[in-house]
Amino acid sequence: MTFFALAAYLAAESIHDLVTHARPEQSLPGLAVTAAALLVMPGLAVAKRRTGQALGNRTLIADSAETALSKLSTGATRARKALDAHRKDEPATAFYYLNLLFGGRFPSR
Numbered sequence: 028m029t030f031f032a033l034a035a036y037l038a039a040e041s042i043h044d045l046v047t048h049a050r051p052e053q054s055l056p057g058l059a060v061t062a063a064a065l066l067v068m069p070g071l072a073v074a075k076r077r078t079g080q081a082l083g084n085r086t087l088i089a090d091s092a093e094t095a096l097s098k099l100s101t102g103a104t105r106a107r108k109a110l111d112a113h114r115k116d117e118p119a120t121a122f123y124y125l126n127l128l129f130g131g132r133f134p135s136r
Contacts, residue, residue: 062127065105068098102128 043049072094079087109124 058127065098065101065127068094068101072098 072091075087075091075094079085079089079091105124105128109121109128112118112120112124
């Protein structure tokens, strides 16, 4: 039931934003969810694949591939944000997204 309520809310907000020509803004909760997904999803994908193989469950194996693609999507989002910041000549913001993309191991020099 909560899934349908969330879907209805998102649909209403999306229609409202389209009608009012609302501009997207940065969302700290959105960035936090993206960061968490990038950190958690690879391990989850591996665990799902191993479990699926051990159980002979092709559905779980396929779901592990979707989980891995979710990580790639998160990485692509961060790379795009870094590129956008670079184009706007905002090196600190670009570095921030690149650092997130590389899990805090992006070289500072």
